[in-house]
Amino acid sequence: MKVEISGLRSGYGSATILEGIDLVVPEHGALAVVGRNGMGKSTLLKTVMGYIKPSKGNVVVQSRDITGWPTYRVTRLGVAYAAQEKSLFGELSVDENLNVGKGRRCPAELREEVIGYFPVLGQRLNQRAGTLSGGEQKMLTLAAALVSEPELLVLDEISDGLGPAVISSVGTALKALRAKHGCTILMVEQNLDLSLDVADDIAVLKLGSLTLEKAAGAAGLRDELVTALAP
Numbered sequence: 001m002k003v004e005i006s007g008l009r010s011g012y013g014s015a016t017i018l019e020g021i022d023l024v025v026p027e028h029g030a031l032a033v034v035g036r037n038g039m040g041k042s043t044l045l046k047t048v049m050g051y052i053k054p055s056k057g058n059v060v061v062q063s064r065d066i067t068g069w070p071t072y073r074v075t076r077l078g079v080a081y082a083a084q085e086k087s088l089f090g091e092l093s094v095d096e097n098l099n100v101g102k103g104r105r106c107p108a109e110l111r112e113e114v115i116g117y118f119p120v121l122g123q124r125l126n127q128r129a130g131t132l133s134g135g136e137q138k139m140l141t142l143a144a145a146l147v148s149e150p151e152l153l154v155l156d157e158i159s160d161g162l163g164p165a166v167i168s169s170v171g172t173a174l175k176a177l178r179a180k181h182g183c184t185i186l187m188v189e190q191n192l193d194l195s196l197d198v199a200d201d202i203a204v205l206k207l208g209s210l211t212l213e214k215a216a217g218a219a220g221l222r223d224e225l226v227t228a229l230a231p
Contacts, residue, residue, distance in 0.1 A: 001062050001078065001151040001184045002027040003048070008057035010047040017043045018208045021057070030178065030185035032195035032216070035205035036229055041188035042084055044205065045156050048186070049081050050074045061152065080150035082141045084157040090130025094121055097129050097144050114146045117173035118166075134161045142170065146177055155187035159194050171197040192225055204228045 003025040011017035017040045025031040035041050046052045048059050050071040058067045066074055075081070088097055098111060098121075115122045118139040124132060129140060138161055145153060153174075159167045171194050178185060188205075189195045195202055196216050204212040204225065212228055214221055 003152065003184065003186055004058075004060040005048070006058050006060075008044075008047065008054055008059065010043055010052055010054040010057075012043075012052070016055070016208070018047070018054075021210060023203060023210070023213075025184055025186050026200075027062075028178075028182050028184055029201070030174075030187070030199045031201050031203065032199035033186075033188045033203045033205050034190065034192060034195050034225060034229065035188070036190065036231075039205045040208040041205055042156055043208075045081070045083075045154055045186070045188055048074075049079070049154060078149075078151035079154060080145040080148045080152070081154045082145045082156065082158055084160060087141055088129045088137055088144070090128065092129055093126050094129055094132070094140055095125040097140055098147055100144070110147055110149065114143045114173070114177075117169050117176075118143055135163065135166060138162055139166065139170075142173070146173065149181060150183050152184045152186065155185065155189075157189060158187065159189060159191040167191060167194055170194065174198045192222060192229075196222060 005021055005023040008021040009016060009019055021044065023031065033041055033044065043052065047054050050069045053068045058065055061077060089100060120136060121139060121143055124136065129137065132140060142158055158170060162170065174185065175198060185198065199216045202214055202216050202221065202225065203210050
């Protein structure tokens with residue numbers, strides 16, 4: 001599922017957060033937008049997902065202009081969104097949260113595949129999601145997105161609150177499921193190691209504008225990103 005963002009201006013009320021954003025994520029590709037807190041990363045994803053209506057520009061998904069669409073219409077295209085803030089059904093069990101994204105019980109093979117990346121969830125299937133630790137809730141948020149078999153996976157700071165070992169598991173899961181199921185990934189992150197591990201291309205967002213975009217395998221990119229993200 002190809003994503004094309006052009007001339008995007010977006011924000012909250014009279015406050016403009018994003019100005020003139022142009023990005024392309026090829027079908028089956030993965031793009032990581034990195035930046036410090038307060039640079040507009042979440043605003044970008046919320047605009048793509050229809051939570052915020054842009055004042056200018058377009059969001060096109062698979063040649064379909066979805067600019068300003070309500071979120072439910074965006075998700076029906078095969079888009080899954082793992083938000084930075086809690087987006088689980090706290091009163092439902094882990095098992096029920098894994099099924100709710102499909103509107104039915106997810107295929108056993110896919111379910112076992114995803115749980116295999118986050119074994120602790122397999123030990124918590126009957127536990128209410130709201131009683132999980134913060135890190136476990138983050139894992140469940142991603143797992144619920146993955147079992148919905150999305151064509152486009154939109155991830156907002158998925159590493160936030162996770163330990164290094166779990167972040168490594170997240171990277172492994174995203175790469176394996178992308179290779180097997182061919183989904184496109186648009187992610188925003190502060191964790192450079194995860195971004196470089198998962199993405200084909202990296203873009204830097206600073207004060208609502210893109211300041212750098214390069215292939216993730218470009219020589220010396222990590223040092224360049226550290227400099228670009230310095231206060």
